Amino acid sequence: MELWYTEKQTDNFGITAKIKETLVTEKTEFQDLAIIDTEEFGRMLTLDGMVMTTVKDEFVYHEMVAHPALFTHPNPEHVLVVGGGDGGVIREVMKHPKVKKAVLVDIDGKVITYSKQFLPEIAGELDNPRVEVIVNDGYMHIHDHKNTYDVIMVDSTEPVGPAVELFTKGFYQGIYDALKEEGIFVAQTDNPWFKADLIRTVNRDVREIFPVVRNYIANIPTYPSGLWTFTMGSKKHDPLQVDETQIPELDTKYYSPRLHKAAFVLPKFVEDLVK
């Protein structure tokens, strides 16, 4: 008997992946969590029936959340990751020697626990002494930490369930206030094929708060449409003004110094969404 995981990415379209083994299924306090071992993408974490990460393609998302902002800020010493309990973004942040401390705040401790157990290649750096892991509401955390962080990364689920408040203007204002004077934030902002309205709304809101707003993209095969957008809001520094020749070649598989600016060049229909 063959078992397949099928995710409806929209009402009318989805992906399907052959399963070797289901490792975890649990209704946590906040969401339905599953870890499935798939033939094509290896172990896969899903929340509320949506792929969060897979061992085969996780590097794209995690590198592209972390490095564009960290190589735009001249001295990113204090970093906050909101969400991201699987630890993938933290792993990338730890590749930056300038980072003195990274704080991870995920609302769902079960994501952290199961990721450490079943996705050690992703979650391994959560035990790095430069990392502090907090199980709490990210929205509350930023409102309790004014003028604290150099870079804030929002690694949320889609705006359903516990992540709804992470797509509000109040949250972006809170992030602005939690950032120091040269601060930068970045958020995953879904895909332009099925969620054009979301991207438009987020951009409008972020532009009302941050003087510099830029959008970039990456290809993630297991995410809806395969094309993912990220929105960066910055108080001062512009990622497009970075001298790429000064970016070191990290141990990455997607991001590179050459890609730093190119990732911000959007297909025309995406440009039109964020004008």
Next chain:
Amino acid sequence: MELWYTEKQTDNFGITAKIKETLVTEKTEFQDLAIIDTEEFGRMLTLDGMVMTTVKDEFVYHEMVAHPALFTHPNPEHVLVVGGGDGGVIREVMKHPKVKKAVLVDIDGKVITYSKQFLPEIAGELDNPRVEVIVNDGYMHIHDHKNTYDVIMVDSTEPVGPAVELFTKGFYQGIYDALKEEGIFVAQTDNPWFKADLIRTVNRDVREIFPVVRNYIANIPTYPSGLWTFTMGSKKHDPLQVDETQIPELDTKYYSPRLHKAAFVLPKFVEDLVK
């Protein structure tokens, strides 16, 4: 009752799309052809069970086959499209006023006939007086037309069925000989997530024939992995030396003058495939 089209893009992974209506299913002389009306992507052409094009996302592929090469060649008067019977690439080629004549050679006349009937928004320019449509083997055509074309575009299926010969070194040599002295060719070369070996092989072969070889990418949601590669071989002109400020803003939805060079900046794991 709900009907869904499911394509196994690999043995272990696929996409699935809700169907409104099946318009055509036919075993032609060369392949299994179907045109399906889907809820999410509109009408969809499949050959041998693989999505060739859909009304919703076809613009990406067709623009990205046509424009990078046409804006690299200084005077692309004579253009050949091998395959591409749906007419999408021809539609984009017709946006270039310098093109005096475009020849389409598809081995399967049924693709042309059904595309004109059911996909008029894609196939409409096949009746343009600057276009000559030939039903024939593209491999034979190029070998019978030495020193004839300024730009040759290979819009083939994946290397199964009738397209196998379009991924051979002999074919690339034939293309070289069919091009004039400043000639450029471009081919779709599948995706780097599931077909890394193919991309490596094509690049090795093309590099042995053409002095300038460049690779670029685009996001196509209904193609495997959502990330598609294109390989360009050029006798003289380098797409990365083009002055982007001189590229006019065409009526496109994906390609833009700004994207012309950025599309050639590859994710690191793709760079590594074509080194």
